[in-house]
Amino acid sequence: MNYFDLFQIPFSYRLDEPLLTQNYLQKQRETHPDLSNMRASQMRSALLNEAYNTLLDPIRRAKYFLYMQKPEAEDEISPEYASEAFDIRERYDSITSLKEKEKYKEELSARMSELITSLCAVEKNIDEFQKIFSLLNFIASFIEEIKADAYNRD
Numbered sequence: 001m002n003y004f005d006l007f008q009i010p011f012s013y014r015l016d017e018p019l020l021t022q023n024y025l026q027k028q029r030e031t032h033p034d035l036s037n038m039r040a041s042q043m044r045s046a047l048l049n050e051a052y053n054t055l056l057d058p059i060r061r062a063k064y065f066l067y068m069q070k071p072e073a074e075d076e077i078s079p080e081y082a083s084e085a086f087d088i089r090e091r092y093d094s095i096t097s098l099k100e101k102e103k104y105k106e107e108l109s110a111r112m113s114e115l116i117t118s119l120c121a122v123e124k125n126i127d128e129f130q131k132i133f134s135l136l137n138f139i140a141s142f143i144e145e146i147k148a149d150a151y152n153r154d
Contacts, residue, residue: 002068003051013065013123024052058116059140062133069126077138078131085138105146112139
């Protein structure tokens with residue numbers, strides 16, 4: 001059973017978050033340990049939590065959506081976006097001011113939002129979806145590197 005089926009929501013990258021949350025809470029109530037086998041309830045609850053958190057997070061949802069349609073999809077950056085990924089890293093490396101690095105991180109977050117919107121627009125074209133996701137995934141990982149870099153500096 002896939003996560004979309006689990007919550008009885010349409011298989012689509014676009015997500016009706018209130019419906020997902022409503023169905024998640026209903027399923028969690030149904031699996032409460034007082035109402036069923038304790039061990040089975042814990043396992044079911046863990047599955048529901050994983051599925052819910054995956055679908056709620058746009059990046060994890062994109063990865064899952066892609067996997068469900070194209071399990072053999074590569075995690076590598078698409079050649080169409082390789083130069084943008086290179087430029088992102090180069091620009092960050094050239095910034096010396098902490099304030100400017102923080103500002104650039106905000107720009108990257110805005111770019112991620114644009115890419116998430118683009119995913120909604122191309123979800124029916126899985127190859128294009130994969131290309132856009134590759135850049136989104138790169139930027140998300142790069143932002144985590146930036147956060148780690150800032151943490152290590154402190």
